[in-house]
Amino acid sequence: MHIPDYREARTRDKRDYKRVGFTFDKSIINKYCGKKYFIKTYGCQMNERDSETISALLEQLGFTKVDDYLSADLVLLNTCSIRENAHNKAFGMLGRLKHLKNEKKSLIIGISGCMAQENSVVSEILQNYPFVNFVVGTHNLYQLPDIIDKAIKDNSQEIEVFSREGDLYEGLPVIRSNPYKAFVNIIYGCDKFCTYCVVPYTRGRERSRKKEDILQEIDGLIQDGYKEVTLLGQNVNAYGKDLYDDYNLGNLLEDIAQKDIPRIRFMTSHPWDFTDKMIEVIGKYSNIMPSVHLPVQSGSSRILRLMGRRYTRESYLELFHKIKKIVPGVTISTDIIVGFPGESEEDFLETLSLVEECKYDNAFTFIFSAREGTPAAKLEDSVSLKEKEERLHRLNEVVNYYFLENNKALEGKVVKVLVEGISEKKNMYFGYSDTNKLINFSCEKKLQPGDIVDVLIVSAKTWSLDGKCE
Ligand code: SAH
Ligand code: SF4
Ligand code: F3S
Numbered sequence: 001m002h003i004p005d006y007r008e009a010r011t012r013d014k015r016d017y018k019r020v021g022f023t024f025d026k027s028i029i030n031k032y033c034g035k036k037y038f039i040k041t042y043g044c045q046m047n048e049r050d051s052e053t054i055s056a057l058l059e060q061l062g063f064t065k066v067d068d069y070l071s072a073d074l075v076l077l078n079t080c081s082i083r084e085n086a087h088n089k090a091f092g093m094l095g096r097l098k099h100l101k102n103e104k105k106s107l108i109i110g111i112s113g114c115m116a117q118e119n120s121v122v123s124e125i126l127q128n129y130p131f132v133n134f135v136v137g138t139h140n141l142y143q144l145p146d147i148i149d150k151a152i153k154d155n156s157q158e159i160e161v162f163s164r165e166g167d168l169y170e171g172l173p174v175i176r177s178n179p180y181k182a183f184v185n186i187i188y189g190c191d192k193f194c195t196y197c198v199v200p201y202t203r204g205r206e207r208s209r210k211k212e213d214i215l216q217e218i219d220g221l222i223q224d225g226y227k228e229v230t231l232l233g234q235n236v237n238a239y240g241k242d243l244y245d246d247y248n249l250g251n252l253l254e255d256i257a258q259k260d261i262p263r264i265r266f267m268t269s270h271p272w273d274f275t276d277k278m279i280e281v282i283g284k285y286s287n288i289m290p291s292v293h294l295p296v297q298s299g300s301s302r303i304l305r306l307m308g309r310r311y312t313r314e315s316y317l318e319l320f321h322k323i324k325k326i327v328p329g330v331t332i333s334t335d336i337i338v339g340f341p342g343e344s345e346e347d348f349l350e351t352l353s354l355v356e357e358c359k360y361d362n363a364f365t366f367i368f369s370a371r372e373g374t375p376a377a378k379l380e381d382s383v384s385l386k387e388k389e390e391r392l393h394r395l396n397e398v399v400n401y402y403f404l405e406n407n408k409a410l411e412g413k414v415v416k417v418l419v420e421g422i423s424e425k426k427n428m429y430f431g432y433s434d435t436n437k438l439i440n441f442s443c444e445k446k447l448q449p450g451d452i453v454d455v456l457i458v459s460a461k462t463w464s465l466d467g468k469c470e
Contacts (some may be wrong), residue, residue, distance in 0.1 A: 001157045003364050004137060006373040008163035009201040010192060012264060017207055020167040022142055024060055033062035038072035042090060043080025044268065045232055046203070047113055048181040050141060051078050054112065056173035057144050070100065074108040074148070075243050079115035081198045083369035090115055094129060101131045103249060108152060110134040112141065114202035116161050116173075120372055130157065137161030138203055142169045165189060165204035170213050180227045180418065180450040186214055187233035188253065194297075194366060195308045196340065196376040199234050206235070208243045211252060220257055227418055227450055228263035229256070236266045237273035250277035257285035262452055263418060264288045265436070271319055272310045283327040291361075291436040294320065295335035299346035299354030303340050306379070314356060320358055331406070331435040333362035338366045338395055339388030340378035348391050355398050360405050361435065363399040367392050374419045400462050407437065407460035414470055415439065419451045443469030 023276075023435045037058045041051040053428050054076060055065060070170070077093055080086040094109075101107045109132050125132050133151040136144050139162040151158045165188070176182055189204040190197075198204040219227055231252070233239065239249040249266070252344045256264055265286055271294055282288050298304050301312040323330055336351060367388045415433040423430040428440045429447055433455075441455045447469070454470040 002137075002163075003122050003159060003162055003451050004119050004161040005117070005163045006119060006201050009204065011118065011164065016164070016204065018167040018425075019210060022169045022171045023171075024057075024147060028145055029060055030062040031149065032073075032152075035063050035073040036066045036071060037063040037074040037076065038066050038069040039076045039078060040069070040093060041078045041113075042086050043078075043082060043114065045183055045230070046185070046234070047078050047080060049185060049232060050113070050138070052174045052176055052183070053141060053172045054078065054144060055175040057462050058142075058148075058174060059165050060173060061145055061148065067303065069097075073106065074110065075100075076110045076112060079111060079113035081114040081118055081121075081202055081371065083366060083371075085369070087115065087121075090319075094132070098131055099127075108133045108150065110151075112136045112138070112144070114138060115200065117163075117202035118198075118372070122159060122161060125233075126157075126159070129131065132157065134158040135161060139165045142172060165207060167267070168207055168209070170209070178420075179225070180420075182215060182221050182226050182229050183230050183232050184217055184221070185209060186236060186249075186266075187230045187239045187348060190234040191238070192235060192272070192310070193308060195306065195379075195448055196337065196374055198369065198371045198374060202374060203234060206238050206242055208238075208240050210243065211240075211255070212249060215255060215259075217260065218259060220259050222259060224297050225450065226261070226461065228265065229261060231256075231264070231266040233417035234268065235270040235273065237269045237275070237278065241273075246281075248275065248277070250275055250281045252277065253281045253288055254285070257281070257288050260401070262287055263434075265291065267293045269293060271296070271316050274319055274323075278324055279326045279370065282330075289434050289436065290330040291333070291434065292323055292327070292330060293333045293335075294323070296358075297335060298340065298343070298355065299351035300343070303343055303347050305377070306339060306342065307337075313350065317354070317357065329435065331375065331437070333364075333436070334356065334358070335364045336395060336399075337366050337368050338385055338391040339385075341370075341376060341381035341383075343368075343383060345390075348395075352395065352398055354403070355395070359400060359402040359406065360438070362403065365392060365395050365399060395451075404462045407462070407465055410457045410465060411460055412457065414454050414456050415467075417441065417453055417455045417467075419449050421449050429469075433465075438464040439467055440464055441467040441469055445469060 079090045189206045191206045417431040419431045455467040457467045
């Protein structure tokens with residue numbers, strides 16, 4: 001049994017990571033043929049991508065996927081710790097699974113993802129959730145087949161969670177959930193330690209994949225007919241720093257842009273490491289989508305300092321306007337936290353005025369959630385929850401206003417859309433534009449998912465646009 005520990009998880013040193021090729025233990029291939037599995041994924045794209053690997057590992061064990069947990073023999077919750085409500089959702093689901101297990105004793109229940117890296121969660125599972133069969137951490141997903149096999153064979157509770165990242169495994173299998181759009185990990189972990197955030201503890205040190213491994217994966221995706229790749233990392237802008245002296249995200253984007261792939265996206269970019277080279281490359285290549293997610297978190301330099309974000313309101317705005325100027329037609333989206341401990345009405349008004357200036361195309365807005373073990377959780381907080389909820393409401397009114405304004409500016413314009421399928425309502429096609437906007441549209445021609453078509457925008461809504469095929 002390995003139990004996670006945040007003190008160890010916080011450690012950062014310069015040691016090198018071995019890059020290891022993954023191999024599946026042949027003796028357990030297809031051992032569980034006929035059994036069904038269900039995965040529930042919480043949290044971010046990194047977890048979605050991990051779930052695609054978990055699916056592949058389970059299918060090599062012989063399991064078949066089902067969409068209804070009631071009919072599954074194994075239920076796995078791939079969890080997220082970012083805010084308290086993500087926690088609550090996973091524990092709520094565990095409550096439902098407890099009842100199910102009372103009726104179906106053979107049910108196997110497992111937990112993976114960021115909550116598995118939290119000592120308090122694992123302690124709680126040990127004490128109060130004896131019916132959970134296994135817990136596997138984000139650093140040792142490659143052990144999942146053995147852990148499941150052992151949990152089933154020995155009828156035991158297996159807890160294998162390493163506090164620190166170990167070797168970097170290449171060649172883990174994957175079953176992708178979308179045949180045209182793929183997530184490609186380029187860097188794991190985060191070294192930024194924003195004071196409110198659990199990710200550096202749950203995902204460990206920044207570790208870049210080798211450029212050859214990434215480029216090879218993308219070549220494979222192109223061969224398989226993929227149209228869009230999204231390069232993933234908690235902070236993709238730090239790509240390469242731990243591996244190379246003179247190869248960074250700008251170089252990687254450029255190498256990928258020269259391949260025959262129509263759409264390249266990347267997320268998330270921390271404003272701190274956004275280089276001029278990157279902006280230049282994004283502007284230069286038409287297959288790098290003009291859409292940047294640039295989380296600001298707050299418009300107040302005082303709060304940004306308390307958050308440990310390493311930039312000020314002024315330097316963020318300078319970067320924002322530089323990207324807007326150099327990348328033609330770029331849309332910029334953001335994340336904002338309201339109610340950070342000690343945020344005053346004046347601080348909040350600075351966030352509102354920053355939003356007025358940036359007129360974001362999209363924004364994810366959150367109320368600060370104190371995460372155990374992070375520095376911000378210890379700060380004194382005099383602002384009431386009611387006040388925070390009011391701020392969130394006021395902020396959402398402003399961001400929504402600009403979503404609609406920006407969308408209205410597209411009426412009468414033609415945008416390129418990657419077709420994803422037919423939307424349930426009105427029998428229209430749907431897909432995303434270059435700038436990452438959801439477009440519902442009619443078309444007299446028969447289209448296939450994966451087609452990229454020109455769509456004339458007819459009417460704008462806050463969250464989507466309606467159009468017709470040109
Ligand atoms: N690596 C990304 C963010 C990943 S988490 C970045 O730094 O940009 C996604 C978003 O969740 C963050 O941008 C932040 O807005 C929000 N978030 C993270 N921790 C939070 C917390 N403790 N309370 C509320 N929101 C939080
Ligand atoms: Fe969290 Fe900050 Fe790292 Fe983003 S950059 S994952 S907010 S610590
Ligand atoms: Fe959540 Fe972990 Fe992602 S905390 S947001 S699943 S990195």
